[in-house]
Amino acid sequence: MPAHSVTSQPDLLESGAFIDRLRAADDQAFTHLVTTLTPHLLAVARRITQSDSDAEDAVQGALLSAFRALGEFDGRSSLRTWIHRMVVNAALSLLRKRNTQRAVSIEQLQPEFADGFHKSHPKLWQTIPTDDDARTRQVEALWRALGELPQEFQDVILLRDVGGMDSKAVATALGVSDALVRQRLHRARQALVKLLEPVMTEVRS
């Protein structure tokens, strides 16, 4: 099921009448909401948690929270965005509980310069392999590297690069500015380059 399939019926879920039906505990409306959104939300949560069971817990927990909190939904964002944000936060929260790895300082993982020039000469990596085994090894290395970053840097990579959300949506989900998302994203990406260096194959000149 493509992740964007929830946008195929854009109007019904966002109409005031539909939200009123949800608030009135209309079973048909809630069935429609859950059936329409769950596949997409599950894909989002699975990208973040890397675990089918954690993803299911995140989606179920977030939809139940949304159902309980419908009275607080003020319509400032769309219903989809509101629920999507709840799922993202539930998934990140589950991941935090699972991930007990000790984070390194992001500063230690940035490129180093002397008088504005690189201190060492970066070696060009080969392109990401299409061979399944080699690709899987690199993907596993990426997950390990990601686990070493401080949480706020993991979050932006998970949402933007792994999850494919745009920066504005990441900022909304995390409740921070677009500029801060870009800054964290950049430092996190640079840190990942450094952490992945030992496992990536160099292009021989």
Place this chain on the structure above:
Amino acid sequence: MSQRQGEAAMQCEECMALLTDYLEGTLTAQKRLALENHLRLCPDCGPHNSNFLKTIALARAAGEAAAERSALPATDALIESILKACRDIQP
């Protein structure tokens, strides 16, 4: 080699600091040109930028691999489970 105004000043450190802003399309036209020019010519920033892009591609591949893992029967079961739990509570 002739350089347009603003391009000559870019050094590796500034170039490396702007890669994400470049990808996100938030640089001014002048900065963008200076950065592209630097990446084309610099023997260190060119490869680093390529590795930076490969890191992003790897993260995307990791996400796609996770999202594509088939769990459709589980999706139906999950929907049933959520609906049952929701019917047990009142908003």
